[in-house]
Amino acid sequence: MSESVKNTGLFALVALLIVGTGFVQSWNTALLILNMGLISAIMSLGLNLQWGFAGLFNVGVMGFVALGGLAAVLVSMPPVPEAWAAGGVGVLAGLLLGAAVIVAAGLAYNRMAPGRMRVLVMLVILVGGFFAYRGVFDLGVEAVEDVNPAATGYLGGLGLPVLMAWPVGGLLAAGAAWIIGKAALGLRSDYLAIATLGIAEIILAVLKNEDWLARGVKNVNGLPRPVPYEVDLQNDPGFVDRVTGLGLDPVTASSLSVKLGYAALFAVVLIVILILAQMALNSPWGRMMRAIRDNETAARAMGKDVTRRHLQVFILGSAVCGIAGAMMTTLDGQFIPTSYQPLRFTFLIWVMVIVGGSGNNFGAVLGGFLIWFLWVQVEPMGLWFLQTVTAPLSEGSALKEHFLESAAHMRLLTMGVILLLVLRFSPRGLIPGR
Numbered sequence: 001m002s003e004s005v006k007n008t009g010l011f012a013l014v015a016l017l018i019v020g021t022g023f024v025q026s027w028n029t030a031l032l033i034l035n036m037g038l039i040s041a042i043m044s045l046g047l048n049l050q051w052g053f054a055g056l057f058n059v060g061v062m063g064f065v066a067l068g069g070l071a072a073v074l075v076s077m078p079p080v081p082e083a084w085a086a087g088g089v090g091v092l093a094g095l096l097l098g099a100a101v102i103v104a105a106g107l108a109y110n111r112m113a114p115g116r117m118r119v120l121v122m123l124v125i126l127v128g129g130f131f132a133y134r135g136v137f138d139l140g141v142e143a144v145e146d147v148n149p150a151a152t153g154y155l156g157g158l159g160l161p162v163l164m165a166w167p168v169g170g171l172l173a174a175g176a177a178w179i180i181g182k183a184a185l186g187l188r189s190d191y192l193a194i195a196t197l198g199i200a201e202i203i204l205a206v207l208k209n210e211d212w213l214a215r216g217v218k219n220v221n222g223l224p225r226p227v228p229y230e231v232d233l234q235n236d237p238g239f240v241d242r243v244t245g246l247g248l249d250p251v252t253a254s255s256l257s258v259k260l261g262y263a264a265l266f267a268v269v270l271i272v273i274l275i276l277a278q279m280a281l282n283s284p285w286g287r288m289m290r291a292i293r294d295n296e297t298a299a300r301a302m303g304k305d306v307t308r309r310h311l312q313v314f315i316l317g318s319a320v321c322g323i324a325g326a327m328m329t330t331l332d333g334q335f336i337p338t339s340y341q342p343l344r345f346t347f348l349i350w351v352m353v354i355v356g357g358s359g360n361n362f363g364a365v366l367g368g369f370l371i372w373f374l375w376v377q378v379e380p381m382g383l384w385f386l387q388t389v390t391a392p393l394s395e396g397s398a399l400k401e402h403f404l405e406s407a408a409h410m411r412l413l414t415m416g417v418i419l420l421l422v423l424r425f426s427p428r429g430l431i432p433g434r
Helices: 003-024 027-054 061-076 081-111 116-145 162-184 189-209 230-234 237-245 250-281 284-294 296-301 306-332 342-356 361-389 398-425
Strands: none
Touching (some): 003 361, 027 284, 237 250, 250 306, 250 361, 284 296, 284 306, 342 398
């Protein structure tokens, strides 16, 4: 069997699984799996740029995805005039003061001669600046968070179309990646993993505790949508006439239409990013990145700036993850900082890249669809299997109840088994990179 036939067959199998879900369960479920599969494929492409192209061991994916979700709030939600009037100026002044303190400390370090005086001046700037920053910033934050905390309690966003949040999410994640990369990319792979995981947790801690930014754990609901609402479609006589003529229920048809609209938007983004990733992979830059991945010492000996190239690809991969995070928050219609867990937004994305094929963009896309399908469907399939196995046992049996209560753990068990099987029989993934 040729490689192209095998790869086509793998994608056809995943498509058949999703279509089969529509026939066996419901088309709403199938389209939901499709939409999240498209987003997961984009996240996999972002991680594949970092690991597959350059060998960067980034386990802080969830932090960049969360920043993309934050961008959806900051761009699309309307501003809260009362909060801005109460403490908006104080918050902005505090942030500017904090940035000025950092810049002043940097200038003092660079321009003063080494010695005790430089250390003393930096301590005065940092300590004094910290207390000044907190004095201004905290007053503004308290004023903002006191404005109707049950409904708002934050500054809000810019009130722009939500589609603009997707590239902004990429820019926000890219900016964070630049800061992180400057500090951490000189570390060895295992230390880099620890650093990126720790920084991702810091990002989540900020999102959970800074209510003025995005309401913290109180969440932001009702984000604008790039597609019509189901109720608006159901109240549209033209839409009702069309779907009724096709023999469809208007309520079901409106839900399917909305999900198809999301799928079309997500598919366009995935195709654009996939084309750009393929162009990068096959370009001289892509060949250079793979050479650095395979042997950094040889690449340095040939005059390549390895640290700079690592920073480039780290920023690019993080930006792609940020775009995916903004898309996911748009699909959910709400921003929930507590939902960003390492298991879902780091480990699962790594499984997608490893199973699909590290270093191969099409493999990353395949892994995104396949693993997400299994992540969603394994639990109900596991419950059905355990119900079938324990059917001969009497009702009230402790063993039967234990098995049925353990159905939720089938997800983790299945992911582990799949990862072990792929690493054993196809260690380079289902569609390996060349």
